[in-house]
Amino acid sequence: MTTNERESLVTELTKSAIPGWAILVVRLNRVVAERLGVAETDVQCLHVLDRHGPATPGTLAKHVKLTTGSASRMIDRLVAAGCVRRVADPGDRRRVLIEPTQEGIDRVGEAYAGLVARTRDDLAGFGDDELATVLRFLRTAELSTAAEVERLQAAPGRT
Template sequence: MARNERDALVRALVEDAIPAWAIRVVQLNSVVAARLGVTDTDVQCLHALARHGPMTPGALAGHVNLTTGAASRMVDRLVAAGCVRRVPDPGDRRRVLVEPTEEGVARVTAAYAGLVARTREELAGFDEDALAALLRFVRAAEHDTAEEARGAR
């Protein structure tokens, strides 16, 4: 591939495709939040819990870039919506952990089921090397985005 072709592909990814995808993800999360009766940040909280498991409200605040007070209100909303519950920390009974409820997991799973199915269909056309490259890129992009967010605070 010629250098100009490669540069054009990188530009198309960085300046068009990825930003457009990010906007669509934000839009989908907003629709899911409305369907669940919570806010967009609350949906981020549910993703963090699904990815990292039960955690303290303070740790959760760090994952979604909220103050501990705002995270407490977020947890209150998610408890009221039936998506999470507060449970005693088995390692320290003075602390509380936030964990998703079965109902909350089922509702979120159902909300994203169509996208998950479509994504699996799209990925079926990629061989293992291409999948490994995609995974490497997405993980690096997540890391870089998190670093930019930390630096911007």
């Protein structure tokens, strides 16, 4: 591959394919939130709980970048929707942990089942080395995206 061909591919990825996909993921999460009867940030909270396990309200607030008051309202919505419950922290009974309910796990799983199935079908055509490359890219992109979120949030004013 020539330098120009490579640059063309990188440009297509960064200016078209990835932003287009990211916008669709945001739209999908909005639809999922509507189906669950919660806000989009609430869906992010459910992903955090799925990925990291039960957490304190303060920890959840940090993960989804909410104030503690907004996180409390988020948790109230998720409890009302049957997606999470408050439980005593077994390590410190004075603290409360938020954990997903089986109903919440099932509902989220059902909401994303179509995408999971489609993605598995899409990936079936990839070889082992290609899958490893896709995974490496996504993990790297996740770290870069998190770093950019932090940079923008720390920067004064508008960009």
